[in-house]
Amino acid sequence: MAIKRSGCEGCADITCGSTKEVLSQDIAGSVVTAYDRIESRGVSACLFGSGGTCCRNCNMGPCQIIDGVDEMIGVCGATADTVASRNFARIVAAGSAAHTDHAREMVKGFIETAKGNGPHQIKDVDKLMSLAAVFGIETEGREINDVALELGEKALAEFGKQDDRPLSMLKRAPAKRQELWKKLGVEPRGVDREVVEMMHRTHMGVDQDYKNLTLQASRTALADGWGSSMLSTELTDIMFGTPVPRRAIVDLGVLKPDQVNVTVHGHEPLLAEALCIAAQDEEILALAKKAGAKGVNLAGVCCTGNEILMRRGIPVAAGFIQQEMALATGAIEAMVVDVQCIMQSVAQVARNFHTDIITTNYRAKMPDAVHIQFDEESPLESAKAILKHAIKNYRKRGEFFIPEKSKLDVVVGFSHETINYMLGGRFRASYRPLNDNIINGRIRGVGAIVGCDNFKLTDEGHEIIARELIKNDILVLATGCAATALGRAGLVNPEAVRFAGPGLAEVCEAVGMPPVLHMGSCVDNSRILIAATEMVKEGGLGDDISDLPAIGTAPLWMSEKAVAIGQYFVASGAQVVFQSLPVSGAKQFNKYLLEGMMGEYGAHWNVAEDPHEIARIMIKAIDEKREALGINKQRERVLFDMAMRRDMGKNPVGAGCHGPGA
Numbered sequence: 001m002a003i004k005r006s007g008c009e010g011c012a013d014i015t016c017g018s019t020k021e022v023l024s025q026d027i028a029g030s031v032v033t034a035y036d037r038i039e040s041r042g043v044s045a046c047l048f049g050s051g052g053t054c055c056r057n058c059n060m061g062p063c064q065i066i067d068g069v070d071e072m073i074g075v076c077g078a079t080a081d082t083v084a085s086r087n088f089a090r091i092v093a094a095g096s097a098a099h100t101d102h103a104r105e106m107v108k109g110f111i112e113t114a115k116g117n118g119p120h121q122i123k124d125v126d127k128l129m130s131l132a133a134v135f136g137i138e139t140e141g142r143e144i145n146d147v148a149l150e151l152g153e154k155a156l157a158e159f160g161k162q163d164d165r166p167l168s169m170l171k172r173a174p175a176k177r178q179e180l181w182k183k184l185g186v187e188p189r190g191v192d193r194e195v196v197e198m199m200h201r202t203h204m205g206v207d208q209d210y211k212n213l214t215l216q217a218s219r220t221a222l223a224d225g226w227g228s229s230m231l232s233t234e235l236t237d238i239m240f241g242t243p244v245p246r247r248a249i250v251d252l253g254v255l256k257p258d259q260v261n262v263t264v265h266g267h268e269p270l271l272a273e274a275l276c277i278a279a280q281d282e283e284i285l286a287l288a289k290k291a292g293a294k295g296v297n298l299a300g301v302c303c304t305g306n307e308i309l310m311r312r313g314i315p316v317a318a319g320f321i322q323q324e325m326a327l328a329t330g331a332i333e334a335m336v337v338d339v340q341c342i343m344q345s346v347a348q349v350a351r352n353f354h355t356d357i358i359t360t361n362y363r364a365k366m367p368d369a370v371h372i373q374f375d376e377e378s379p380l381e382s383a384k385a386i387l388k389h390a391i392k393n394y395r396k397r398g399e400f401f402i403p404e405k406s407k408l409d410v411v412v413g414f415s416h417e418t419i420n421y422m423l424g425g426r427f428r429a430s431y432r433p434l435n436d437n438i439i440n441g442r443i444r445g446v447g448a449i450v451g452c453d454n455f456k457l458t459d460e461g462h463e464i465i466a467r468e469l470i471k472n473d474i475l476v477l478a479t480g481c482a483a484t485a486l487g488r489a490g491l492v493n494p495e496a497v498r499f500a501g502p503g504l505a506e507v508c509e510a511v512g513m514p515p516v517l518h519m520g521s522c523v524d525n526s527r528i529l530i531a532a533t534e535m536v537k538e539g540g541l542g543d544d545i546s547d548l549p550a551i552g553t554a555p556l557w558m559s560e561k562a563v564a565i566g567q568y569f570v571a572s573g574a575q576v577v578f579q580s581l582p583v584s585g586a587k588q589f590n591k592y593l594l595e596g597m598m599g600e601y602g603a604h605w606n607v608a609e610d611p612h613e614i615a616r617i618m619i620k621a622i623d624e625k626r627e628a629l630g631i632n633k634q635r636e637r638v639l640f641d642m643a644m645r646r647d648m649g650k651n652p653v654g655a656g657c658h659g660p661g662a
């Protein structure tokens with residue numbers, strides 16, 4: 001049973017404005033959400049689980065380890081450091097596997113496109129040629145699709161490569177970083193191989209040295225960041241177009257009362273792109289009209305949402321924590337899902353309404369859902385079959401409630417290429433102006449806010465950190481559900497420049513860009529790696545990523561993918577701050593992640609729970625890098641004071657985003 005809610009005002013513990021409004025309606029009365037489940041669970045988390053010292057990798061246990069207590073080591077003798085580092089490494093392997101499996105599907109779709117099958121074409125020929133060069137592909141005098149096919153086949157081979165040569169994409173990193181990886185022995189080989197080796201080394205009785213385990217965790221994560229995630233982003237751009245700035249809406253209010261509402265939830269853009277084309281198909285539109293609807297309205301959820309938002313300006317209805325609330329509107333005919341971040345509870349929420357959850361991928365089926373397999377070889381036919389099913393539901397729609405659409409839009413589409421053009425101009429595109437503005441101090445540094453949102457923590461976390469960073473002249477790059485949350489908070493548009501410090505505001509106003517740049521989905525964190533590399537190559541800010549005044553955070557991380565991202569950022573030389581890590585039960589390993597990695601990679605993990613503290617750590621780290629580069633001039637940190645808090649309160653969208661624990 002749902003926990004009783006006392007209307008919108010009384011729902012201070014339940015996420016943002018429009019979702020609170022939805023949940024306070026009578027039609028949502030029997031909807032049970034994750035917030036309800038967290039509240040009704042009423043017990044604090046298991047200390048062994050949250051400290052990373054529960055081992056269930058063999059059947060002599062499970063063993064719950066207490067660091068420093070002799071009789072509380074594993075039956076096999078495994079110590080807290082061994083167990084926590086194995087568990088951490090398995091999280092990295094799982095996150096990397098998710099990105100990798102996604103990327104492989106994108107490469108296969110790319111190969112079909114190169115062969116001329118399906119509705120897509122090669123859209124970004126410049127990017128095709130630059131990636132072909134990375135793979136040593138001859139391009140002179142060849143047909144575009146011929147080059148694309150060779151690129152697709154070579155990219156696919158990177159996953160299952162069996163020799164010991166490093167991944168081709170590593171060549172894109174700064175030269176100094178490549179040398180360091182070689183010296184440390186963490187250059188990734190075949191992407192799949194690194195995940196398999198990680199699982200092997202964490203099996204009972206194999207690798208028992210936490211530092212050695214973490215080396216393989218780095219290699220696995222680097223295979224994700226510079227290998228699979230980067231391949232996915234680049235090939236998706238080549239096929240569907242590299243994002244350019246466009247205005248759109250991020251809000252539940254984008255559902256339409258008189259159209260068939262279909263939300264696309266998950267991660268692989270092949271399905272979403274096909275749905276976008278199918279939704280405009282004459283046969284589909286005629287069927288929708290016959291059912292009494294004016295058309296088919298597509299809206300995104302989670303990272304699939306970010307993909308079509310970036311490339312097509314299709315609105316995002318909901319981020320991760322709002323997926324149940326989107327269904328609670330009663331206005332959605334079908335929620336189409338593929339893989340990752342889809343909560344099993346969506347099928348239970350949908351049972352309250354006429355909505356169908358449509359699974360589309362053989363790898364991710366759900367009880368109580370309808371399955372329509374997405375066929376990569378005939379994507380348009382699959383997409384039409386899905387939409388036809390959704391249209392059939394339109395007449396069954398009962399009472400529904402759609403909150404008023406947000407007046408605040410977002411400006412998205414900041415690929416690395418866009419930043420290049422915006423700052424340098426189309427004919428002299430370069431990162432020179434960014435570097436110069438960092439050197440002259442107008443921009444203090446760069447802060448990435450990435451990753452998930454999380455029911456356990458306040459949804460305001462992203463907003464608080466972003467506001468404090470931009471106020472202190474730090475340019476923010478955002479991806480994933482963090483970017484969606486910042487969009488809801490009204491910070492992802494040029495008008496938000498009024499919240500920025502004077503230096504950052506001056507630069508943003510000059511080029512017309514927001515102080516928070518939406519760079520896409522979670523796999524698009526690879527765009528941040530490329531942007532950082534370009535900054536290094538441009539000169540004046542050191543000769544490695546670890547020299548840059550830049551740092552990242554995933555303050556509300558929830559998914560294993562976020563930890564894989566954190567590890568590849570650190571192994572690439574960029575510091576990260578997470579709200580927590582499941583390693584605190586192992587003293588030496590914890591210290592190694594939070595301090596020791598610095599000596600090897602020039603970067604380490606940081607942990608801080610409070611968003612203000614996270615912002616403080618980020619600003620301090622940026623100032624230390626500026627100091628080391630000799631470009632720092634002492635200045636006060638602008639604190640997040642009452643005036644700024646009141647400002648948040650006045651914001652019509654960002655107001656009142658409180659999760660439990662706020």
Ligand code: NFS
Binds near residue numbers: 341450522
């Ligand atoms: Ni990233 Fe995307 Fe969102 Fe987190 Fe899930 S949707 S890939 S994992 S929750 S940002």
